[in-house]
Amino acid sequence: MKLMSKILMPFLFAIVFPAMVRAQTTLESCRSAARKNYPQIVKLGLIRKSSEYSISNARRNYLPRFSVSSQASWQNRVSGFPEEIEQLYAQTGLHIDGFNKDQYKMAVQAEQNIWDGGESSSQKKRAKTESEVKRMGVEVELYSLNDRIDNLYFGILLLEKKREFNDNLQKLLNSNCDMVASCVRNGIAMPADYDAVRVELLAAKNSRVEIEASLGSYIGMLSLFTGIAAGDIMPVMPQCDTAAFNSAFMLSDALLRPEIALINARKKDLSSQTAALKASMRPKLGAFFQGYYGNPGLDMFGDMMHDHWSWNYVTGIRLQWNLGGYYTRRNKLRQIDLNSRSLDAEKRTFLFNSRIKGIAELAEIDKMKKMVERDRSIEKLRTSIRKASESKFENGVISVNDLLKSITDENDARITESLHEITLVKAIYDHKTTIND
16 A cells, blocks of 8 residues: 555646646736737737738839720810811812811820839838837837736735635634633633624624625636636735845836837837938839820821821820928928927936836835834734733633734734735835836
């Protein structure tokens, strides 16, 4: 039997231990799951596709453009020879009617860009910068999820600690109920003393109901954010060496926050707008071809003498330069410059606020470190006082109210210690979020 146990234990350990590890839910896994589960994540794929289409369209500016048209018209007057020439032709026996008043044309036209002044290139750059601005806008929103996930995650840890301490308190009160009941039977204590302990026990059970309700609410919200089944959420305290945490804080302009990346992307987009504006002011060179089948054709005199349909075409090179844009060019450039300076101010403001927040967070971390050290000493002393109170009550030295106060004080000290420990770890993670560490 012992031999079989030695053989089976490693296998059972190999099966059960990984399952236990998988059941734990880390803060990083919750953040990652929330990012993947958040509806806005779909926008990243849509933005990428939209950018690809815009760039593809810009690349096609140098493809030849074709158009097909047809036209039938009637006009009250048409071109013809002067009356003197018609009389001269009439003397030779020729009669010229001129163009028909009903005219027809079926045409095909082709245009080919030779040089567009860099407009296609600027359109591609603009598509990329616009896409980056939209993408970083989504990243900013996704990054803000970290705070919401952290609040829920650490809230669950705190509620679980409270539940644990509540269970311990109930066990302690049950034990003291038995002790007080024994004292009542022996005439050392009054029945009212037993009732006082029972009241505290019932109050502790009510607190347990409140804790369970809050815990269920927090787990439900975290499940909704992450997409993880509520039954599979088992948070564990993040591994964080609070004692070794470096409180040196220095925030530079190179802060890798999505908000800064968004501002930088918007600056690049303004640069691409400047390039696009300048490109639109340059002349464009292109080739064209127009061919049509109709009546009349390009041979004006021949078509006035003979009513017939013919093939015709015109081809050449065209230079276009729209000078109207120069009327507003300077104002548009000034507007872009104002927007750029506004973004610089926005960036400085964000860095300034981040520095203030970082300093406040570091002060909070230092404060919580000191409080946690004192909490541990207080908790040990409260436990010692409670044990002494139990002994004193059994010997009739103190009242049951004094005993209950020492029990409550010990439980409060444990809750406070855990609250401060969890708050300390959360403060460190808040600071890491601020500096994107």
